[in-house]
Amino acid sequence: MDVFLQQLINGLTLGSIYGLIAIGYTMVFGIIGMVNFAHGDVFMVSAFIALICVLVLTTLVGLSSIFVILAITLVVAMLFTGLVSWTIERVAYRPLRGSFRLAPMISAIGMSILLSNFVQVAQGPRNKPLPPMVTDVIVVMENDGYQVTLAYKQIIIMVVTAVLLAGFWYLVQKTSLGRAQRACEQDRKMAALLGVNVDQTIALTFVIGAALAAVAGVMYLMYYGVVNFADGFVPGVKAFTAAVLGGIGSLPGAVLGGILIGLIETFWSAYFSIEYKDVAAFSILVVTLIFLPQGLLGRPEVEKV
Amino acid sequence: MMASDPAAETTAPPADARPSAVTGALKDAIVSGLLTALLLTPLVGFRASESGTGSLVLTYRFGLVAIFAGIVMVGRFLLMVTVWNPNRPPRRVSTTPGAMARIGALAAPAVKPVFFSFAILYPFLSILMAGGLSPSRYWVDLGIYVLTYVMLGWGLNIVVGLAGLLDLGYVAFYAVGAYTFALLSTSVPINDFFAGTLGDGFWTAWAFWICLPLSGILAAMWGVILGFPVLRLRGDYLAIVTLAFGEIIRLVLINWVSLTNGGAGISSIPPITFFGVPFDSSDTGFASIFGLEFNSMHRMIFLYFVILGLAALTAIVTIRLRKMPVGRAWEALREDEIACRSLGINTTLTKLTAFATGAMFGGFAGAFFAVRIRFVSPESFTFMESAVILAIVVLGGMGSQMGVAGAAILLIGGMELLRNLSFLKADFLFGPDFDPSLYRMLIFGFAMVAVMVWRPRGLVSSRMPTVFLKQRKAVSGSLVKEGHG
Numbered sequence: 001m002d003v004f005l006q007q008l009i010n011g012l013t014l015g016s017i018y019g020l021i022a023i024g025y026t027m028v029f030g031i032i033g034m035v036n037f038a039h040g041d042v043f044m045v046s047a048f049i050a051l052i053c054v055l056v057l058t059t060l061v062g063l064s065s066i067f068v069i070l071a072i073t074l075v076v077a078m079l080f081t082g083l084v085s086w087t088i089e090r091v092a093y094r095p096l097r098g099s100f101r102l103a104p105m106i107s108a109i110g111m112s113i114l115l116s117n118f119v120q121v122a123q124g125p126r127n128k129p130l131p132p133m134v135t136d137v138i139v140v141m142e143n144d145g146y147q148v149t150l151a152y153k154q155i156i157i158m159v160v161t162a163v164l165l166a167g168f169w170y171l172v173q174k175t176s177l178g179r180a181q182r183a184c185e186q187d188r189k190m191a192a193l194l195g196v197n198v199d200q201t202i203a204l205t206f207v208i209g210a211a212l213a214a215v216a217g218v219m220y221l222m223y224y225g226v227v228n229f230a231d232g233f234v235p236g237v238k239a240f241t242a243a244v245l246g247g248i249g250s251l252p253g254a255v256l257g258g259i260l261i262g263l264i265e266t267f268w269s270a271y272f273s274i275e276y277k278d279v280a281a282f283s284i285l286v287v288t289l290i291f292l293p294q295g296l297l298g299r300p301e302v303e304k305v
Numbered sequence: 306m307m308a309s310d311p312a313a314e315t316t317a318p319p320a321d322a323r324p325s326a327v328t329g330a331l332k333d334a335i336v337s338g339l340l341t342a343l344l345l346t347p348l349v350g351f352r353a354s355e356s357g358t359g360s361l362v363l364t365y366r367f368g369l370v371a372i373f374a375g376i377v378m379v380g381r382f383l384l385m386v387t388v389w390n391p392n393r394p395p396r397r398v399s400t401t402p403g404a405m406a407r408i409g410a411l412a413a414p415a416v417k418p419v420f421f422s423f424a425i426l427y428p429f430l431s432i433l434m435a436g437g438l439s440p441s442r443y444w445v446d447l448g449i450y451v452l453t454y455v456m457l458g459w460g461l462n463i464v465v466g467l468a469g470l471l472d473l474g475y476v477a478f479y480a481v482g483a484y485t486f487a488l489l490s491t492s493v494p495i496n497d498f499f500a501g502t503l504g505d506g507f508w509t510a511w512a513f514w515i516c517l518p519l520s521g522i523l524a525a526m527w528g529v530i531l532g533f534p535v536l537r538l539r540g541d542y543l544a545i546v547t548l549a550f551g552e553i554i555r556l557v558l559i560n561w562v563s564l565t566n567g568g569a570g571i572s573s574i575p576p577i578t579f580f581g582v583p584f585d586s587s588d589t590g591f592a593s594i595f596g597l598e599f600n601s602m603h604r605m606i607f608l609y610f611v612i613l614g615l616a617a618l619t620a621i622v623t624i625r626l627r628k629m630p631v632g633r634a635w636e637a638l639r640e641d642e643i644a645c646r647s648l649g650i651n652t653t654l655t656k657l658t659a660f661a662t663g664a665m666f667g668g669f670a671g672a673f674f675a676v677r678i679r680f681v682s683p684e685s686f687t688f689m690e691s692a693v694i695l696a697i698v699v700l701g702g703m704g705s706q707m708g709v710a711g712a713a714i715l716l717i718g719g720m721e722l723l724r725n726l727s728f729l730k731a732d733f734l735f736g737p738d739f740d741p742s743l744y745r746m747l748i749f750g751f752a753m754v755a756v757m758v759w760r761p762r763g764l765v766s767s768r769m770p771t772v773f774l775k776q777r778k779a780v781s782g783s784l785v786k787e788g789h790g
Contacts, residue, residue, distance in 0.1 A: 035541045052351045092754045110753025117747040122348045275560040282549040290534045
C-alpha cells in the first residue's frame with residue numbers, strides 16, 4: 001500500500017509533464033493532421049532555455065527567492081519556446097501545406113535532428129546539472145520505516161499543470177481564438193471563407209503547444225535537476241503515445257493519456273523491471289495504434305477521397 | 306539560419322501599389338535579422354559551461370549571435386532583391402522538364418554504366434593514387450563505408466521510395482541481420498557440431514557465407530512479423546510505430562544480456578574468408594594460394610567487392626521488381642492508396658512484400674556490417690542511424706536509384722571529408738577546439754528540411770514512367786502530385 005501510494009504520487013507528477021507535452025501533439029494533429037515530430041525537441045530546447053534563464057537569474061541578477069526565479073523562468077521559457085515554434089512552423093511546415101502527405105513529417109524529422117544537434121553544438125554534449133531548487137518534502141504516511149513522501153516540487157508541478165490547463169481550457173472553449181481553432185479543425189477551407197485567418201490560427205496553435213511544452217520543460221528541469229541535448233526524444237515519443245492513447249485530437253484525452261502513461265511507467269518500474277520501462281511505453285503505443293487507433297476519448301477517423 | 310519563408314507570403318498586391326523592392330527587402334532583412342538574433346540569444350549567446358567544481362557557469366558569445374544575425378540579414382536582403390523579388394515576372398510552370406532535366410536526360414543512359422565501372426575500378430584507382438596497397442587503406446575503407454550506405458539507401462528506397470511507406474525503424478532490420486550473423490558465428494554449439502561433421506575450421510571459414518542468406522531471411526521474417534499488424538495504419542502512424550519497434554528492438558538488445566551481452570556487445574566475430582580461404586599469412590591462406598605477398602589489404606579489397614556485389618544485387622532486384630506486377634502495385638500504392646484499393650489491389654499484401662523485401666536487404670547489410678567491424682553493439686543501431694538512411698533516400702529523390710546512390714556518396718563521403726577539413730581549425734577561422742564532425746547531424750537535419758521545402762521530390766525529381774503508351778516521357782517533378790499514402 002505504501003509503495004503503491006508513493007508510486008501513485010510519482011506517476012501523477014510524471015504524467016502531468018507528459019500531459020503538457022501531449023497537448024502540443026494533439027492540437028497540431030487536430031488542426032493540420034500532421035505528427036509534429038520535432039515537438040519533443042522543442043520541449044528539450046525549452047528546458048535548456050529554462051536552464052540558461054535560471055543561471056542568468058541566480059548568477060547575474062542575484063535573485064535568491066526560488067518562487068520568483070521559477071515564475072520568471074516559466075514566462076521567459078514560454079515566450080522563447082513559442083517564438084522558436086512559430087519560426088519552425090513558418091520555415092519548415094507552412095511551405096509544405098498542400099505537398100504530398102509525408103512531406104511535413106519528413107521535414108519535422110529533419111527539424112528534430114536539427115534542433116537536438118544544434119543544442120549539442122551550442123551547449124555541449126554533457127549533462128547539465130543544476131543544484132536542487134526545491135528540496136522540502138511532506139511525509140504523507142509512515143509505515144515500518146518506509147516513508148511515503150510528497151515533495152514540494154511535485155506539488156508545484158501538479159498545481160502549475162492544473163492551473164495552466166484550466167487557463168488553456170478557457171482559451172480553447174471561450175475565446176475567439178479557440179473558436180477559430182475549432183473551426184479550422186473541422187473544415188479549413190470553409191473557415192477561411194468565413195473570415196478566419198487560417199495561417200495565423202495554425203501558427204498560434206503551434207505557439208500554444210510549444211508554450212505548454214515549455215511549462216513541461218521547466219517542470220522537468222526542476223524535477224530532475226539535469227538536462228541533456230538528447231532528452232527530447234524519449235519524452236517526446238512517450239507524450240505522443242499519451243496523445244494517441246487518449247485519442248489524438250482530443251484535449252482531455254491528451255491529459256488523461258499523459259497521466260495514464262506516467263502511472264504505467266512508474267508502476268512498471270516499481271513492480272516489474274526498470275530496464276524495460278521504455279519498452280513498456282513504446283509497446284503501449286504500438287498496441288494502441290493497432291487495436292484502438294481512435295484512442296480512449298477520440299472519434300474514429302473517416303478517410304475521405 | 307532560421308528566417309521566415311517568402312514563398313508563403315507572395316500574395317502580391319496590385320502592380321501600382323507595390324512598394325519599391327529595395328525598401329521591402331530592407332524591412333524584411335531587418336525583421337529576419339532581429340528574429341535570428343532573438344532566437345539565438347538564449348542558446349548561442351549564453352552557454353552553460355561546466356566549471357572545475359562541477360557546477361555550471363555562464364559564458365557569453367554575443368559576437369557569434371551578431372555574426373549569424375548579420376549573415377541572415379545580408380543573405381535575406383540579397384535574395385529579396387534578386388531571386389525572391391516580387392517584381393520579377395513569375396516563372397512559368399512548363400510541362401516539359403527544365404534545362405537541367407534535359408541535360409540529365411541526355412546523360413542518363415551513360416550514368417549507370419559510368420557509375421558501376423567507377424565503382425568496380427575504385428579500389429584499384431585508390432591503390433594507384435595512394436601509391437601502394439597499404440597507403441590506400443583509408444580510401445578503400447571509405448569506399449566500403451559509403452557503399453554500405455548506398456545499399457541501405459537502396460533497401461529503404463523500396464519501402465519509402467517505391468511503396469511510399471515511411472519506415473523510421475529500418476535500422477531494426479539492420480540490427481537483426483548483424484546480430485543474427487554475430488550470434489550464429491560465435492555460437493559454440495554450432496561450431497562444435499560442424500567441427501564434428503565437417504572438420505575443425507569449417508564454421509569459422511564458412512560462417513559468413515552461410516549466415517548471409519540466413520540474416521536476410523530472418524530480417525525479412527521480422528519485417529513480416531512487425532509489418533503485418535501495423536500496415537493497415539495510415540502513413541504517419543506507420544512511421545511512429547516503426548520508430549517504436551526500432552527502439553524496442555534496440556532496448557531488448559541492450560537489456561537481454563544473457564543472449565546479446567548487453568551494451569558491451571559481441572566481439573571476436575570471425576573475419577570474412579574468400580569462400581572458405583582465410584585471409585592470413587599461413588600456407589593455406591589467400592595470399593599463398595594465389596601466389597601473392599601477404600597483405601591485410603587483400604581482405605579489405607575483398608570486403609569492398611562483397612558490398613559492391615550486395616549493393617548491385619539490391620539494385621538489380623529492385624529494377625526487376627519494378628517491372629513486375631508487384632512493383633507496379635507498390636508505385637500505384639504510393640501515388641494513391643484508395644484508388645489502389647478500389648482497383649482490387651490487396652494493399653496489405655503489397656505493403657507487406659515491400660516491407661519484407663526492404664527488410665531483407667537491411668538484413669544483408671547488417672550481416673556485412675558485422676563481418677566488417679567484427680563487433681556489434683546496440684550503440685550502432687540508434688534512431689539516428691535510421692534517420693541518416695532516411696535522409697539519404699529523401700535527399701536522393703524517393704524512388705530514384707541513382708539519386709539515392711548520389712545522395713549517399715554526397716552525404717556520407719561529404720561528412721567524412723568534413724572530418725578532415727583541418728584548415729577550419731586555423732586560429733583566424735574557428736580555433737583549434739573546432740570539431741567539424743560535430744556538425745554532421747546538424748547538416749543532415751538541415752538538408753532534410755531544406756530538400757522538403759525546396760525540392761520535395763529530392764535531387765533527382767523527374768519521374769520516368771515504367772508503363773507508357775507510345776513514347777517514354779519524363780514528367781517534371783513539379784507536375785507530379787501524390788495522393789494520400
